[in-house]
Amino acid sequence: MGTVLYPFAEPVSVWKQTGMQWAFDPFFLFFCSYIDNARRKDMCGIAGIVDYEQWHESMKPDFLQAMQETLLRRGPDQKGIWQADFVSLIHARLSIIDLDNGKQPMQRETCCIVYNGELYNSEELRQELVQAGWSFATQSDTEVVLVSYLHWKEKCVERLNGIFAFAIWDTYRKELFVARDPMGVKPFFYAFRNHAFLFGSELKTLLAHPFIEPEIDREGILQLMLLGPGRISGNAVFKDVSELKPGMCGFVDVHGLHSWQYVTFKDRRHTDSLEMTVQKVRTLVKDAIRRQLKADVEVGTFLSGGLDSSIISAYAAKLFAQEGKTLHTFSLDYEDNDRYFQVTKFQPNADPYYIELMTRNIRSEHHHIVLKPQDVAQALYAAVDARDLPGMADVDSSLLLFCKEISKYVKVALSGECADELFGGYPWYRDPQIRMQEGFPWSQTTGYRSEFIRDDVLKDRDPFAYVTYWYEKSIREADCVFDLDQNERRLREMVTLNMNWFMQTLLDRKDRMSMYSSLEVRVPFCDVRLAQYLYSIPWEMKDYKGYEKGLLREAVKGLLPQEVLWRKKSPYPKTWHPRYRSCVTKMMEEVIHDPHAPLFDIIKKERVMELLKEERPIPWYGQLMTTPQTIAYLVQMNYWLQTYKVKIVG
Numbered sequence: 112m113g114t115v116l117y118p119f120a121e122p123v124s125v126w127k128q129t130g131m132q133w134a135f136d137p138f139f140l141f142f143c144s145y146i147d148n149a150r151r152k153d154m155c156g157i158a159g160i161v162d163y164e165q166w167h168e169s170m171k172p173d174f175l176q177a178m179q180e181t182l183l184r185r186g187p188d189q190k191g192i193w194q195a196d197f198v199s200l201i202h203a204r205l206s207i208i209d210l211d212n213g214k215q216p217m218q219r220e221t222c223c224i225v226y227n228g229e230l231y232n233s234e235e236l237r238q239e240l241v242q243a244g245w246s247f248a249t250q251s252d253t254e255v256v257l258v259s260y261l262h263w264k265e266k267c268v269e270r271l272n273g274i275f276a277f278a279i280w281d282t283y284r285k286e287l288f289v290a291r292d293p294m295g296v297k298p299f300f301y302a303f304r305n306h307a308f309l310f311g312s313e314l315k316t317l318l319a320h321p322f323i324e325p326e327i328d329r330e331g332i333l334q335l336m337l338l339g340p341g342r343i344s345g346n347a348v349f350k351d352v353s354e355l356k357p358g359m360c361g362f363v364d365v366h367g368l369h370s371w372q373y374v375t376f377k378d379r380r381h382t383d384s385l386e387m388t389v390q391k392v393r394t395l396v397k398d399a400i401r402r403q404l405k406a407d408v409e410v411g412t413f414l415s416g417g418l419d420s421s422i423i424s425a426y427a428a429k430l431f432a433q434e435g436k437t438l439h440t441f442s443l444d445y446e447d448n449d450r451y452f453q454v455t456k457f458q459p460n461a462d463p464y465y466i467e468l469m470t471r472n473i474r475s476e477h478h479h480i481v482l483k484p485q486d487v488a489q490a491l492y493a494a495v496d497a498r499d500l501p502g503m504a505d506v507d508s509s510l511l512l513f514c515k516e517i518s519k520y521v522k523v524a525l526s527g528e529c530a531d532e533l534f535g536g537y538p539w540y541r542d543p544q545i546r547m548q549e550g551f552p553w554s555q556t557t558g559y560r561s562e563f564i565r566d567d568v569l570k571d572r573d574p575f576a577y578v579t580y581w582y583e584k585s586i587r588e589a590d591c592v593f594d595l596d597q598n599e600r601r602l603r604e605m606v607t608l609n610m611n612w613f614m615q616t617l618l619d620r621k622d623r624m625s626m627y628s629s630l631e632v633r634v635p636f637c638d639v640r641l642a643q644y645l646y647s648i649p650w651e652m653k654d655y656k657g658y659e660k661g662l663l664r665e666a667v668k669g670l671l672p673q674e675v676l677w678r679k680k681s682p683y684p685k686t687w688h689p690r691y692r693s694c695v696t697k698m699m700e701e702v703i704h705d706p707h708a709p710l711f712d713i714i715k716k717e718r719v720m721e722l723l724k725e726e727r728p729i730p731w732y733g734q735l736m737t738t739p740q741t742i743a744y745l746v747q748m749n750y751w752l753q754t755y756k757v758k759i760v761g
Contacts, residue, residue, distance in 0.1 A: 155215070156182030156626075157225040158201040158311035159278055160320075161287050163365045169307040169322060170199045177319040178311060179203060185227075185312060185626045191216055193223055198280045198287060200225045201311075217253050221283040224257045227312055228275025228297050229633065231402040236270060260288065268360045268373045272639060276355070278310060287363040293374035293639040294529070295357030295615050298622060301368070302352045308363045313623070314347060314499035318755070326350040328761035329568065332713055335748065336564050337557060337578055340502045340732060341616045348500055350760060357615070374639065376610070378590045378603060379647045388652055391644060393666040399638035400426045400525070408522040411439035413632075414477070416465025417681055418536075418660060418671075419527030423635055425670050427525065428473035439521055440475040442466045443513045445686035446483045462684055465675055472672050480516045482509055484686050488694035491743055495751050497627035503620055504743035505691065506683060506735055511624040518630040528617050529636040532609040533645045534660040535653045536680050538734075540605055547601060550582050553613050553733045560731070563714040563722075563745075585611055590646075602650050610642070613733070685735045692739045696723050698746045710749035712759060719745060 158178045162169040175192055179201045183190070186203030193200045193216035202215040202225045216223050230236070230252035237247060237255050245258050252273075259267035260279050265288060274296035279288045289310065291299045301310040304322035317323045327335075331348045342348060345356045355361075361370030383391065400423055404410055412424040428438040444463065470477040490508035495501060497511055517524055531537050539545045539552030548555065561574035589607035591600050618634070625632040645653075648662070655661030659680050668676070700723070702708045703716060710719075722742060731741040751757065 156185030
């Protein structure tokens with residue numbers, strides 16, 4: 112099989128912006144795409160429309176440009192729009208590799224792709240495809256994905272190792288093939304309206320089209336109040352707007368979206384010895400980090416002084432030193448946190464000592480970023496703009512400000528998300544009492560949450576039944592070999608719950624907060640090879656020597672200082688400054704005094720007034736969202752309802 116085998120089945124109109132010029136010749140643009148797409152890996156924003164009936168109504172130039180404008184923070188370097196019969200594909204590019212070349216949408220043979228992601232096995236696939244008779248005009252992983260589809264069709268996704276969301280229009284079939292990476296690192300939202308299928312990297316992209324109204328029904332309200340900031344897998348809160356689930360792909364044709372799961376996590380009897388398991392984990396972790404350091408721009412790492420970020424930073428610094436380069440590392444702190452820090456079950460110690468220990472050890476060029484509590488509070492609004500939903504309060508807003516500062520120095524950063532989910536680092540894995548409790552372990556506050564919901568909104572719905580339904584549905588998805596004991600079975604359920612819920616919330620947060628500042632954040636622990644291998648490893652190995660993430664610690668012996676290697680887990684830092692509580696309280700008081708505040712169409716004003724006087728140690732969500740963050744979450748919700756002009760229907 113070669114390259115240009117057949118012409119387009121019928122004339123194709125192309126609409127693509129290059130500077131101030133507009134070109135309409137498909138063959139001219141086909142040629143240009145090859146010249147312009149040499150060696151590139153980019154994080155971007157994608158969008159598009161498929162409409163077999165009224166494309167002239169749904170794909171007006173103003174509509175397409177409005178959708179594209181929402182993506183410019185994700186991709187400020189270049190933008191393109193491609194149109195053919197029944198379809199428009201939209202792209203905005205953040206250049207990471209081969210900065211001077213590379214434009215999307217990319218055409219080849221009968222297909223055109225918009226792609227957001229990074230393919231870790233790009234070179235291996237390229238060699239396999241060359242051996243099969245294909246040739247390549249670029250070093251782009253976008254072209255590798257496109258040629259993989261041309262060669263293997265929908266089976267191509269089973270061969271891709273990376274983080275991605277993409278759509279390929281097949282002119283011959285007149286179908287759109289869509290896919291999302293197995294771990295859910297890159298987003299893909301979609302909706303059907305008036306015979307049109309619309310998709311985009313962010314919710315705001317869909318909302319920019321006049322067909323999509325910002326509506327929520329009672330199910331959306333219950334999701335926000337009883338499960339939020341977590342989201343039901345595949346559900347985007349807005350009415351009739353969905354998200355392609357991690358590890359799913361499908362075709363869009365005249366009959367709709369036909370999707371299926373192409374990657375699943377199957378429990379297999381683990382037969383590797385402890386020594387072999389340690390070696391495989393070490394190899395997979397190092398390989399994931401090595402592959403994700405490739406870029407033609409400055410690359411840095413998040414460094415909290417915790418185990419996960421320290422592993423990535425230490426190995427990255429080692430590889431950089433071999434090339435005569437110095438690694439940039441970044442840490443986050445808050446004004447006067449040394450004064451106000453409080454030891455808790457979840458945060459046993461502060462980060463600065465361990466950060467200094469690591470930076471001395473790896474000799475990185477370190478940037479210690481200190482945020483003021485009032486800035487963190489004010490950024491709550493921008494965090495909603497980034498996520499398009501109320502989120503993890505200051506856990507979101509601080510990350511947004513942190514990424515903004517990082518983007519002044521580097522364009523790519525590696526972060527330690529997902530290690531806790533895969534290796535069992537959270538307290539709900541290790542504490543037997545918490546582990547065996549029914550319900551989502553990071554949110555045991557259903558009764559407390561329901562106190563805020565207005566009676567006329569709740570009506571006859573039982574909050575506990577609602578949460579229990581989604582919890583039980585989720586644990587049924589856990590795959591277990593038939594003869595596991597009760598404890599091992601429960602741990603498989605925990606892994607499934609965490610990967611499908613808590614991890615998705617964190618990945619959603621990381622993508623939106625970082626891309627808001629055009630910063631690409633990569634997550635080496637989210638390598639699907641590592642996740643699949645770890646799924647079946649018994650707890651006695653993961654909890655080696657009785658230490659949280661003991662297996663991971665054993666696998667990286669010799670890489671880290673002993674104090675860091677055996678440091679007790681401490682989560683993402685938060686501010687303890689009383690000024691933050693004062694700021695969010697003032698922000699909520701302004702909402703209370705606003706007679707038109709939409710928040711109180713959903714929740715009880717008097718209960719919010721009581722909240723301002725409370726100090727509740729049990730988190731609303733996760734480990735960090737105590738009373739100040741609960742107030743902030745409700746502030747975010749009011750802003751979201753108001754700014755997005757959300758309509759409550761049904």
